[in-house]
Amino acid sequence: MTRYRSLLYRAAKAPAPGTPEWRAKLTASKIAATAVPSRSPHASYFSLWHTMAGTIPSAPDDEVLQRGRILEPAIAAWFQEEHPGWNIRPVRGRWWIHPDDSRMAATPDYIAEQGGEVLGLVECKSAADTTDWGKPGTDEIPPAYYDQCQWQMYCTGERTVYVPVITALRFAEYVVHHDPGHVERLVEQARVFMDSLELGIAPSVEADAGHLATYEAVRDLHPEIDGTAVQIPTGLALDYLAARASSKSAEAFELETKTLLAEAMGHARTAVCNGYTVAERRARGAGRPYIQAMRNPPTVHQLAPETFDFQEAA
Template identity: 30%
Template sequence: MQALRLVNTEDLIHDEWLEYRKQGIGGSDVAAIVGLSRFKSAYSVYLDKIGELPPLEDNPKMKAGRVLEPVIADWFTEETGIRTQEQKFIFQHPEHKFMLANIDRWIPGENAGLEIKNTSEYCRDDWFEGNTEIIPTEYQLQANHYMAVLNAEKWYVAVLIGGWDFQWRIIERDESLIKNLILIEQDFWESHVQMRVPPSVGSKDTDLINNTYPYSRPESTEISEAYYDHVKRLLDTKVAYNASKEAYEDAKNKIKMLMGDNELAYWQGEKFCSWKSNRAGNRVFKIIGGI
C-alpha cells in the first residue's frame, strides 16, 4: 500500500512544518517512545505532540547537520554509485494515520530510503564494536518506522564521523519489529497524546519537570499506597547513591595522591585520568579511559 502525502514541505516555513509534525509520530520519536533513546524521553515526545514542549533554539550543531546533509548525500552517491532523490513531503501511513515520515532521501528503483547523520569523533564507538560495523539502536528503529510508513524493503544510513570519516550501512526490513512498533506507537498516540495522559517520566526528564512546575505553592499532597514501589525505590536509591558517592570519592582521592602534582596518569600504557588546573586555578579531575 502506498504512503499518503500529508503535506508538501517545499514552501512550508519552519513553524508550519513543526505543526504538521505534531499530527503524528515521526521516525526520530520512535526510540524515545520505546525507551531506547539516549537523547530524549517518551515524556518529551508527549509534550511535543500536545504543543507544550519548550521551543528548541537553533544552534551550531543543528545548522551543521542541515548544511552537511546534501554533502553527505553526494558523498554516499560517490562511494556507492547509488543515486538519491529529495522527497519534500511529510508522508503518512495509509492505515495508521498517526505514523509519519519526513525522510532525508529516497533511492529510486530500489524501494529504499537514505537516512543521513553527522556526528563527532567522540561518537565513533556508536558505529563500531571493535572492528565490527554496527548501527545505533535509535537509527534501526527510525529506519524500520520509515519502512513501515513507505512500505520500503530496506533503508540505507550514511554517517560522517568527525568531519572526515564517511561510513554507510544497510538496514533490512524487520517485519516482526515493525508489527511491534505499530502496536507501541498506536498505544502511545491513543492512550497518551489523544487522551492527554502523560507517560511515565524518567531520568532524562529533570529539566522538563522543573520547567513544568517552576514555582511551589503552600499546599501538600498525600502519596497513596499505590505508589509504595516509587517511594521505596527513592529511599533505596538515595542510600545507594550516598554509598556510591562516598566510595567514588575515596577511590578518586587515592588516585590523586598517586598523581601528586602531575596532570596526567597512565594505566597499562593508556591515558587513564587527568587532574588539570583550569583558568580559575582549580584542578579538575576527569577519567579518560577504562579497564
C-alpha cells in the same frame, strides 16, 4: 509509472517542523522515544508525550541535531560520489503517511534511485562518538537510528535504508534492511503511545526519570517558583543526597579501574576474562589507544557465577 515516481506520488507535502500539524504525527525521528525506557538520546516517553500534547514547547535543536542538519548535504554528496551510477534525490519537503494509520508518518532525507528504480531510502548522520557504530556495511547503528530506519520503511513501504555517516575522522556507510518483527514491536508501542495521547492519559514521570529529557520536561511543566515548601518522602530525600555524594566517587572509581585495565592490557587489543571479552583498546587514526567497553559486556554471573550465587544466598 516508475517505482520512484510511484513513491513520490504516495507522498504528501509536509507541514513546517514545529507546527501543530507536524507535532500531531508520530514520525520516524520520534519513534525511538515511544519505548520505555526510551531508546532516543534526545527525547523520553514522558517528554515526547507532553511535547506532542502541547503542554510543553518543542525542545530546540541540541548541538548534535544542529550539526547533523548543517552537514547533511555534504554527507549526501559523499554518498553520491561513492555510488556514481545512482541518483541521490532529496525529498523536497515531502512526508509519507501510513495508509492504515494516518497518525504515523516518515520524512526520509533522500531517496536513492537508478533508472527510475528505487534502491532505498537514505538517512544521513553525523557522529562525534562512534561507540554504538559497528562495522561499516552492516546494520550495526545506534538503536534510535535503527528504529528510525525501520519506521521509515514501515511508512513508505520501502525495504532498505542506507545510512551514510561522517565521524570525527572518516565517512562510512551502513545498510538497514526491513525487519518485520522489529517493525511489529514499534507499531505496537506506537499505537499504545498515540492512544494514550488521544485519551489524554499522561505517563508517569517514574517510567523514564533517568532520562535528561524527562527532567527538562518537568522543568518546563513547572516554570514558576511560588515560594512555598513541600514535604517529600524520606526515601526520595535520602536517594537524592546519596546520588549527589556517589556521583563523584563513581567517576573516580571508573577512571581508576580503566587505568588499571589499560596497564594490565599493555599492547593487547582485547581484555578477556573467563572466556568473555570485557573491553578492547582502540585508536582514532594515529592517536593514542584508549579503553572501550564492549557493546554487549558480560554479566557478573557470566564472569564469576560463584560470587553471584553467594550474593544471591546472602
